[in-house]
Amino acid sequence: MTETQPQPSAPVQASGAGATVRRIVIYTLLLILVITAAIGLAGLLGRLFDTGGRTVFELDNLSRSLAFALIAGPLALVLWWLSWRRLSEPDERRSIWWGLYLTIAHTISLITATVALLSFLASLLNPEWTVFPVGGFGRQLSWDPYALANALVWALVWVWHRWMLTHRDKGPVRMRTVPIVLGWVFGLSLIIGGSINLLSTLVNEVVAIATNTPSLGAPWWVWALQALIWAAGGALVWWLHWYRDAGRTLSTVFNAVALVIMGILLPTGMAIGGTATVLYVLLTLVAGSGDPLSVTLWPLAGGVSAALIGALVLLYHRSATARESVMHAGRLAVSGAALAGAATGVGIVINATLAAITPALYFGDPRSLLFGGIAILAVSAPVWWLVWRRVPVSSAKRVYLIVVFGVSALVALITLLVIGYQLFVFFLDPMSGAGLVDSIRAPLGILVSTVLVSWYHFAVWRHDRGAVVPGGTVSAIGRVLLVTADHGQGERIREATGAKVTVLERADAAPGVERDVDRVVAALEGVSARHVLVLDSPSGVQVVDLKD
Numbered sequence: 001m002t003e004t005q006p007q008p009s010a011p012v013q014a015s016g017a018g019a020t021v022r023r024i025v026i027y028t029l030l031l032i033l034v035i036t037a038a039i040g041l042a043g044l045l046g047r048l049f050d051t052g053g054r055t056v057f058e059l060d061n062l063s064r065s066l067a068f069a070l071i072a073g074p075l076a077l078v079l080w081w082l083s084w085r086r087l088s089e090p091d092e093r094r095s096i097w098w099g100l101y102l103t104i105a106h107t108i109s110l111i112t113a114t115v116a117l118l119s120f121l122a123s124l125l126n127p128e129w130t131v132f133p134v135g136g137f138g139r140q141l142s143w144d145p146y147a148l149a150n151a152l153v154w155a156l157v158w159v160w161h162r163w164m165l166t167h168r169d170k171g172p173v174r175m176r177t178v179p180i181v182l183g184w185v186f187g188l189s190l191i192i193g194g195s196i197n198l199l200s201t202l203v204n205e206v207v208a209i210a211t212n213t214p215s216l217g218a219p220w221w222v223w224a225l226q227a228l229i230w231a232a233g234g235a236l237v238w239w240l241h242w243y244r245d246a247g248r249t250l251s252t253v254f255n256a257v258a259l260v261i262m263g264i265l266l267p268t269g270m271a272i273g274g275t276a277t278v279l280y281v282l283l284t285l286v287a288g289s290g291d292p293l294s295v296t297l298w299p300l301a302g303g304v305s306a307a308l309i310g311a312l313v314l315l316y317h318r319s320a321t322a323r324e325s326v327m328h329a330g331r332l333a334v335s336g337a338a339l340a341g342a343a344t345g346v347g348i349v350i351n352a353t354l355a356a357i358t359p360a361l362y363f364g365d366p367r368s369l370l371f372g373g374i375a376i377l378a379v380s381a382p383v384w385w386l387v388w389r390r391v392p393v394s395s396a397k398r399v400y401l402i403v404v405f406g407v408s409a410l411v412a413l414i415t416l417l418v419i420g421y422q423l424f425v426f427f428l429d430p431m432s433g434a435g436l437v438d439s440i441r442a443p444l445g446i447l448v449s450t451v452l453v454s455w456y457h458f459a460v461w462r463h464d465r466g467a468v469v470p471g472g473t474v475s476a477i478g479r480v481l482l483v484t485a486d487h488g489q490g491e492r493i494r495e496a497t498g499a500k501v502t503v504l505e506r507a508d509a510a511p512g513v514e515r516d517v518d519r520v521v522a523a524l525e526g527v528s529a530r531h532v533l534v535l536d537s538p539s540g541v542q543v544v545d546l547k548d
Contacts, residue, residue, distance in 0.1 A: 040068025190234020345377025
């Protein structure tokens with residue numbers, strides 16, 4: 001009879017709540033140590049670049065930089081090395097905390113390095129108008145050593161984390177595309193801001209020449225070149241993440257939301273607001289305001305810049321975004337923005353009309369208020385109508401109608417309470433000195449516009465409730481659990497079925513892969529169940545009915 005020898009037990013891997021807490025602690029500490037060390041190194045490097053030499057003797061700042069760099073730096077390297085070795089384990093690499101750490105560190109380093117570098121380059125143009133004085137003794141140099149130091153140190157931190165993000169064996173599995181989206185969003189923001197400042201500077205200079213208005217401060221070309229630097233830097237960051245990292249082809253929900261907000265909603269709001277501003281200036285010029293011409297034309301630069309840049313950004317993203325789900329969400333977003341503008345215009349017109357009949361209590365020209373309301377209404381209303389009539393019946397549109405109806409009803413209720421308060425104040429204290437019409441004209445304008453908006457959208461909701469959703473042959477499904485490689489399929493299936501859709505992304509999904517959603521919709525036709533599991537794979541689509 002042989003004796004069985006005890007086998008050595010395999011090492012127990014940390015799992016569950018213990019592993020989650022460990023990852024949270026480690027990556028939080030690592031992020032704090034990396035940021036602290038970078039701040040210390042940047043401070044030391046800035047003192048090395050400081051040709052003035054006076055700040056070297058600021059013992060408090062020097063001591064803080066030395067402590068941050070020499071204590072936090074080595075600790076960060078040790079903790080990183082221990083964490084990096086564990087990333088060969090699949091569970092560690094799939095952890096959301098690894099992806100979250102890289103997302104935060106990558107984004108912070110990118111923003112800090114870019115802003116510091118562009119600030120340094122802008123400060124080189126003209127030392128007399130440098131934004132960042134160096135020293136503390138009132139001395140201004142022709143360059144900012146601390147901005148250069150921050151740019152170099154944080155650029156190294158960004159390169160380091162970008163290398164980890166794109167590592168073939170240890171890069172994150174989850175949230176790997178989020179830094180790409182945040183990168184192109186940040187770059188596009190710099191492009192928009194720099195371009196608006198550049199164009200505004202040029203238009204302001206033209207207006208100043210036309211009106212013989214002397215310019216104060218730095219020459220106009222200094223501001224123009226500085227704005228050009230910011231726009232060019234943003235273009236480089238945007239190109240890197242939009243084209244080089246293929247951010248334009250990502251089919252994730254987060255990227256779709258960013259496209260709707262930054263590529264459609266924001267530029268539409270800029271175009272509407274800028275055009276309305278230009279129209280307001282023209283109305284004021286025609287009617288005559290009594291102010292100097294330079295004062296009347298002052299808003300023109302911002303209006304022209306916002307309208308032109310917003311239109312260009314919108315046109316580009318409309319052509320670059322071909323996904324129907326994104327375009328549908330974009331139409332609803334634009335409808336909401338234009339509707340808010342039109343409602344605001346109606347409220348301002350009512351407010352200005354009431355102000356015109358109470359001249360004794362209104363210490364201003366009501367025509368300016370009236371022109372503003374007419375301008376925003378004349379621009380927003382046509383945009384809303386042109387976009388709204390192209391929105392098809394869908395579950396997303398129904399949700400939009402309910403949200404607009406609810407928000408407008410809430411605003412109407414609040415303004416009604418304000419009007420009631422003003423009425424009671426007037427009747428209980430008629431000697432307060434405030435006229436009744438003058439007290440309620442602003443909330444009354446808001447009340448009328450929101451009541452109209454709420455009534456219209458409630459009527460549309462009741463009309464669309466009996467309409468058939470496109471693809472309504474599968475509307476008997478209550479909830480769909482979709483396992484797929486393309487996260488963007490959820491919205492299309494939600495529109496086709498009217499069901500609630502939960503999307504789970506496959507672990508073996510290749511980045512940027514976009515599946516054919518039509519075959520998934522076709523597989524759901526004729527299915528009637530409260531809960532359905534859909535497995536979308538390259539070999540086919542499998543539909544499984546689930547028990548309640």
